[in-house]
Amino acid sequence: MQNIYDNNKFYNSYLKLRENNAGLNEVLEIPAFRSLLPDLDNKTILDLGCGYGENCKWYINKGAKKVIGIDISKNMIEKAKKEYSDDKIEYKNVPMEELDFSKNIFDIVLSSLSFHYVKDFNSLIEKINKMLKPNGSLVFSQEHPIATAKKKKNGWFINNQGEKSHWIMDNYHYEGKREQEWFIDGVIKYHRTIATILNTLIKHGFNILKVLEPIALETAEKNNAQLKEERRRPPFIIIKVKSTKCIN
Amino acid sequence: MQNIYDNNKFYNSYLKLRENNAGLNEVLEIPAFRSLLPDLDNKTILDLGCGYGENCKWYINKGAKKVIGIDISKNMIEKAKKEYSDDKIEYKNVPMEELDFSKNIFDIVLSSLSFHYVKDFNSLIEKINKMLKPNGSLVFSQEHPIATAKKKKNGWFINNQGEKSHWIMDNYHYEGKREQEWFIDGVIKYHRTIATILNTLIKHGFNILKVLEPIALETAEKNNAQLKEERRRPPFIIIKVKSTKCIN
DSSP: OOOOSSSSSHHHHHHHHTTTOOOIIIIHHHHHHTTTOOTTOOEEEEEETTTTHHHHHHHHHHTSSSEEEEEOOHHHHHHHHSSSHHHHHEEEEEEEGOOOOOOOOOEEEEEEGGGGGGHHHHHHHHHHHHHHHEEEEEEEEOOOOHHHHHSOOOOOOTTTOOOOEEEEEEEEOOOOOEEESSSEEOOOOOEOHHHHHHHHHHHTTTEEEEEEEEOOHHHHHHOOOGGGGGGGGGOOOEEEEEEEEOOO | OGGGGSSSHHHHHHHHHHEEEEEEIIIIIIHHHHTTTTOOOEEEEEEETOTSSSSHHHHTTTSSSSEEESSHHHHHHHHHHHHSOOOOOOOOOOOOGGGOOOOOEEEEEEESSSSOSSHHHHHHHHHHHHHHHEEEEEEEEEEEEHHHHSSSOOOOOEEESSSSEEEOOOOOOEEEEEEEEEEEEEEEEEEOHHHHHHHHHHHHHEEEEEEEEEOOOOOHHHOGGGGGGEEEEEEOEEEEEEEOOOOO
């Protein structure tokens, strides 16, 4: 498990990106992700890869009874405790791969842009299904398989005029580790196909309720013409599922 | 609605491709498609875009009680009647957009590589759900959205050495008509995103059971090294769903 957010250069660059709203989170991922959330009122929620806790606090403001936010990064958890603390939020510095909660305790499991860091998706989904109550919901976003497929130099093909000619797509069926440059060299993500993602959820008894490949908010596109380019390839996928398990 | 299979140049080129097993159907799409089929024994089946009837006959051989095969192309239906006729098969020369069967009459609706020719996917799925019996199944394959996304000159990026450098991906979120060259100019297909395809099925009460992005059979890859290149991008998507409607 790579703990990239505790690399100081990476961490500082990431914070700067988020603080300047220069990334795609604020205009693209967050609005779409939140549009898929079930009613949070009085719910017990687990947030996997909670980062600095912005979402956890938002869930409490929407009426959640209790939120447990976990993250592999000590940096992130420290910042969360400082900036987004609440009596109803418990932050834990633990990788999601090592989670060990009891059966049937969460109404909702949420995860924003973290699952592409996880090597063993099958075990993760199995574990989430165990921790969820019957009829519990899981909503997660991750980098789109179209965005993670290519090995090395993932991204736009730039032509001789310096324009984004098209998105480079390759190695789709070769699942597994991808090393990318993002602020620093060697950021590790895991590529999985759409079929693998969906079939793993189905196999563990989840019913697929909605799939989003979000585009930016119209207002954001008006302020930033560059954003419209994201329509040329999907950067994220967001999936909402419901557990069909019986009480056991 | 374009009736490309009644263009003689296209029709003859297509037949030649299929007769020589030179396309991806035999080694990639057909095995994967058939692996998803529910038990056909004693079932009443509708085959949308049945082409020259090879699949219809196969369904009968697998025990189906009755198969109705429909296709927009007169050429195809004539060939089907000649080469794959059976007392239990009824071939009809009608576009699937104009279908008008009664409610609740089919156990299974199947469609191999035709839905990308249909403009209005929403109406099609609505109609299929109407014609299916409660708990009825739909299995369909179509060109993968990664394969249809690009407008014009869809395909591989060929580098200066004449190699397939990568797959060109573009215009993913711009759904709609695509004109391609395939045997002849101006073959019309419709691009839809993965989210649109899945959410349309879910909206009409279908439960997603399995999604395949097939790769070629191992034996086929051994005989044809070129086939392994298809692993670099998914040419097809195959989806199996079940109707959750109640009797109405």
